[in-house]
Amino acid sequence: MPDFSTDAILLRKIEYGDHDFIISFLTQSKGKISTIAINAKKSIKRFSGALDLFSVNHIQCTLPKKKKDALIILSRADLENGYANIRYDVFKTAYASFWVELIYFWVEEDKKQSLLYDLLLFSLKMLSDGAIDKAVLSLLFQIRFMHISGFSPQIETCAVCCTSLDQINQKKIWFDFQDGRMLCQNCIQNKTKHGMMVSKGTLKQLYWINNTPMERSDRIRFSNIAIREGERLLESFIPFHVGRNFKSLQFLNQLRRQL
Secondary structure, three states: OEEEEEEEEEEEEEEEEOOOEEEEEEEEEOEEEEEOOOOOOHHHHHHOOOOOOEEEEEEEEEEOOOOOOOOOEEEEEEEEOOOHHHHHHHHHHHHHHHHHHHHHOOEEEEOOOOOHHHHHHHHHHHHHHHHHHHHHHHHHHHHHHHHHHHOOOOOEEEEEOEEEEEHHHEEEEEEEEEOEEEHHHHHHOOOOOOOEEHHHHHHHHHHHHHHOOOOHHHHHHHHHHHHHHHHHHHHHHHHHHHHHOHHHHHHHHHHHHOO
């Protein structure tokens, strides 16, 4: 792989030694990559204002010449959008931090993820602009993230009797975290201990936002009850499936409890 440049969203930054940073990006052309920004703490010309979490940059990278397994060298980063409107809002910052943490820990390195890049870029832009309610936007991000990543929940039909969601008469449906599927109350004896009851209306709205073009996302209307229920469902299922508790999600829930 030759030296390259690409647009990239910053996922994680950690200090390395006295002057350097190790920085992970989700890039437009190469998926998730890890880089080292040498002397980044002192280099205003190469990195000024460009190395903040979830900022969008055009980066230039150099491959290590001696050790093939060494980190890619971040030669330059030019800021394209720092999303100041997100940074000045603690709730928006919490949501964006959850999204990038989720991507960082789930996505493999050096595997092109153009759909996921577009989803994150769209979500950050909508969050910054305030075009969509931030809680609803997070539901959209999470369910589409799952779909792109290959573990989308089955919310179209009962997993046992195959009755479609529209044809199920009960108002409450069991969602199984272990298998990522829903069960109508007639088949609920097959449930595992990991899951929760969800209203039929909430599942229908989640199905809608997962299957409607993102350009129409500003038409999404969730009741407060459906938002809270959707949050509990997705924010429980994703950590269960990924096998990790997210610090940013814990912080987001602390903020919610303070309201």
